[in-house]
Amino acid sequence: SKTKESVFKKLGRAIIGKSKVDDEVLDNLEEVLITSDVGVDTTLKVIERIEARVSKDKYFGVDELNNLLKEEIAALLEENNSGEEADFDLPASDTPYVIMVVGVNGVGKTTTIGKLAHNFKKAGKKVVLGAADTFRAAAIDQLEIWAERVDVPLVKQSMGSDPASVAYDTLASAKAQGADVAIIDTAGRLHNKVNLMNELTKIKNVMRKIVPDAPHEVLLILDGSTGQNAFEQAKQFTKATEVSALALTKLDGTAKGGVVIGISDQFKIPVKYIGIGEKMEDLQLFRRKEFVESLFS
Amino acid sequence: MFENLNEKLERSFQLLKGQGRITEINIAETLKEVRRALLDADVNFKIAKSFTEKVKEKALGQDVLSAVKPGEMMVKIVHDELAELMGGQSVDINLSGNPTVILIAGLQGSGKTTFSGKLSNLIKNKRGKHPLLVAGDVYRPAAIDQLKVLGEQINVPVYTEEGNKEPVKIAQAAIKQAKANGNDVVIIDTAGRLAVDEEMMKEISAVKKAVSPHEILFVVDSMTGQDAVNTAKEFNDRLDFDGVVLTKLDGDTRGGAALSIRSVVNKPIKYVGTGEKMEALDVFHPSRMADRILGMGDIVSLVEKA
Ligand SMILES: Nc1nc2c(ncn2[C@@H]2O[C@H](COP(=O)(O)OP(=O)(O)OP(=O)(O)O)[C@@H](O)[C@H]2O)c(=O)[nH]1
Ligand SMILES: Nc1nc2c(ncn2[C@@H]2O[C@H](COP(=O)(O)OP(=O)(O)OP(=O)(O)O)[C@@H](O)[C@H]2O)c(=O)[nH]1
Ligand SMILES: [Mg+2]
Numbered sequence: 266s267k268t269k270e271s272v273f274k275k276l277g278r279a280i281i282g283k284s285k286v287d288d289e290v291l292d293n294l295e296e297v298l299i300t301s302d303v304g305v306d307t308t309l310k311v312i313e314r315i316e317a318r319v320s321k322d323k324y325f326g327v328d329e330l331n332n333l334l335k336e337e338i339a340a341l342l343e344e345n346n347s348g349e350e351a352d353f354d355l356p357a358s359d360t361p362y363v364i365m366v367v368g369v370n371g372v373g374k375t376t377t378i379g380k381l382a383h384n385f386k387k388a389g390k391k392v393v394l395g396a397a398d399t400f401r402a403a404a405i406d407q408l409e410i411w412a413e414r415v416d417v418p419l420v421k422q423s424m425g426s427d428p429a430s431v432a433y434d435t436l437a438s439a440k441a442q443g444a445d446v447a448i449i450d451t452a453g454r455l456h457n458k459v460n461l462m463n464e465l466t467k468i469k470n471v472m473r474k475i476v477p478d479a480p481h482e483v484l485l486i487l488d489g490s491t492g493q494n495a496f497e498q499a500k501q502f503t504k505a506t507e508v509s510a511l512a513l514t515k516l517d518g519t520a521k522g523g524v525v526i527g528i529s530d531q532f533k534i535p536v537k538y539i540g541i542g543e544k545m546e547d548l549q550l551f552r553r554k555e556f557v558e559s560l561f562s
Numbered sequence: 563m564f565e566n567l568n569e570k571l572e573r574s575f576q577l578l579k580g581q582g583r584i585t586e587i588n589i590a591e592t593l594k595e596v597r598r599a600l601l602d603a604d605v606n607f608k609i610a611k612s613f614t615e616k617v618k619e620k621a622l623g624q625d626v627l628s629a630v631k632p633g634e635m636m637v638k639i640v641h642d643e644l645a646e647l648m649g650g651q652s653v654d655i656n657l658s659g660n661p662t663v664i665l666i667a668g669l670q671g672s673g674k675t676t677f678s679g680k681l682s683n684l685i686k687n688k689r690g691k692h693p694l695l696v697a698g699d700v701y702r703p704a705a706i707d708q709l710k711v712l713g714e715q716i717n718v719p720v721y722t723e724e725g726n727k728e729p730v731k732i733a734q735a736a737i738k739q740a741k742a743n744g745n746d747v748v749i750i751d752t753a754g755r756l757a758v759d760e761e762m763m764k765e766i767s768a769v770k771k772a773v774s775p776h777e778i779l780f781v782v783d784s785m786t787g788q789d790a791v792n793t794a795k796e797f798n799d800r801l802d803f804d805g806v807v808l809t810k811l812d813g814d815t816r817g818g819a820a821l822s823i824r825s826v827v828n829k830p831i832k833y834v835g836t837g838e839k840m841e842a843l844d845v846f847h848p849s850r851m852a853d854r855i856l857g858m859g860d861i862v863s864l865v866e867k868a
């Protein structure tokens with residue numbers, strides 16, 4: 266695309282034949298990264314890495330710089346195995362694999378669950394969904410429509426009931442049906458609300474009465490257009506639930522989602538999925554290289 | 563990341579102390595910290611840059627009054643400039659129509675449906691109006707049910723047409739019903755859409771054209787990052803909206819998107835959402851938002867006391 270060329274042209278002009286990264290290069294690089302929501306800290310980290318490489322290797326051409334940059338950013342994601350997931354596969358086990366989905370309000374939890382159910386089902390897995398968001402208006406109806414769409418069973422209670430009890434029922438039902446995977450929806454909650462965060466810990470503990478090592482995965486959903494607040498989200502949800510994977514949604518928009526680079530680097534949580542639309546097909550496995558590429562396009 | 567901003571500024575202000583006059587050289591470090599604070603708060607890259615320039619111009623050559631320390635004067639300049647940029651005064655919505663038609667627009671999950679409920683609750687209770695909510699989101703699973711549940715909670719009627727996939731027709735029919743039933747405000751909830759989704763942007767333009775709203779409100783998540791400017795600009799180019807609603811401010815986001823949007827589209831921020839409950843809605847206060855973006859409420863109040 267046009268922007269991609271101009272960014273690298275600018276960078277290239279300022280760097281070719283020089284043994285030191287000058288201010289113009291750094292300014293341009295900073296602009297690309299900051300406007301992708303990478304954040305100041307991670308941007309400085311990337312720039313330091315580039316400076317170190319350039320002072321060692323000297324004389325860079327545009328293509329080399331291009332590749333170097335992508336390598337260094339990808340490395341921040343690689344160090345904790347982001348983008349290594351080969352397929353919508355699950356470890357074989359005699360209990361259902363339990364995925365608990367968490368995140369702040371409106372990021373795409375329920376939609377991602379619908380999409381995951383679709384993909385697991387397509388991969389031949391037996392899926393059960395649990396409607397443990399009993400708070401938000403019509404949250405249960407929303408997940409029910411997804412369950413119908415994808416054609417998988419849903420466990421629910423009435424609005425306002427105890428979410429931990431719904432999660433418990435879901436695992437009991439999944440176990441009885443011999444399901445491969447149970448996915449638990451939870452209500453959106455802002456990470457600075459202590460009571461709501463404690464509720465997640467409770468849901469987790471109650472599920473262990475049925476499946477002792479549940480949840481096998483706590484999937485934190487981040488909205489791809491979120492800025493630096495995503496750091497605080499990752500921190501507080503990890504504290505309450507030991508988040509084990511990230512999904513980044515709404516990447517079909519113009520936001521770049523660069524904040525996950527720093528999060529993945531700092532918290533060592535792999536990015537597993539990306540959401541690229543509102544339909545059930547619109548979920549992809551996270552690919553590190555493609556993601557880094559998109560920052561510059 | 564944010565906590566030590568005050569400390570950092572204090573430290574760079576120490577350098578200014580006793581120098582009598584602010585110069586290009588002694589202000590550089592302070593400006594760097596201010597710019598960084600803005601970026602950490604998600605203020606757009608370009609806007610942070612031009613804002614810092616403006617602060618510098620204001621500050622350069624200022625005589626340091628004996629009563630005010632140079633550092634503190636800088637804080638005041640930054641804060642006042644921020645508040646000024648965000649509009650200085652709160653701006654009310656236009657409720658002069660009969661009925662008044664209000665169109666709600668924004669990205670997916672930003673809080674449109676919740677805000678539609680909150681706004682109708684507010685104008686019913688505080689302004690003595692008789693609003694009608696309109697379920698114009700024909701796509702999202704259970705969007706209509708969601709609005710119905712909210713309407714029931716706050717005792718506001720909700721116009722729905724289950725199965726109708728044409729928001730334009732739904733909106734027109736709702737206004738007709740409002741006139742017949744004596745509802746003096748019609749609030750139209752719409753589906754979330756991306757600015758790059760041509761078809762969906764055409765759809766909302768068509769709704770605007772068909773119902774000529776008195777007030778179009780753009781709803782945006784206060785946690786939004788650098789993309790806020792692009793989105794706000796696109797929506798404004800299409801809809802020429804009248805105001806902005808910032809949601810989810812009950813979180814701990816700095817909310818720099820507010821400044822970015824205000825600078826790019828020059829439309830007032832009218833309301834802020836501060837919770838999931840129907841009562842959790844406030845009018846926007848530019849000065850409080852300025853404090854929040856810089857995380858410097860304490861310093862500012864100190865200066866104001868002095
Ligand atoms: N364009 C786009 N929209 C998405 C994507 N994922 C989710 N959405 C939309 O974002 C909105 C919110 O999605 P939900 O799944 O309801 O989000 P949630 O996190 O469950 O929300 P709460 O339960 O209210 O906290 C809906 O309109 C979805 O259709 C995506 O990848 N791309
Ligand atoms: N904490 C908090 N949550 C909010 C606020 N406003 C909305 N929400 C929550 O954010 C989520 C999304 O809100 P909705 O009103 O469904 O958003 P929407 O823009 O209508 O979403 P779509 O129709 O899917 O595009 C829900 O969980 C709401 O309860 C707010 O001010 N504070
Ligand atoms: Mg949900």
Ligand SMILES: [Mg+2]
Pocket residue numbers: 674675676699702705751752753754
């Ligand atoms: Mg809605």
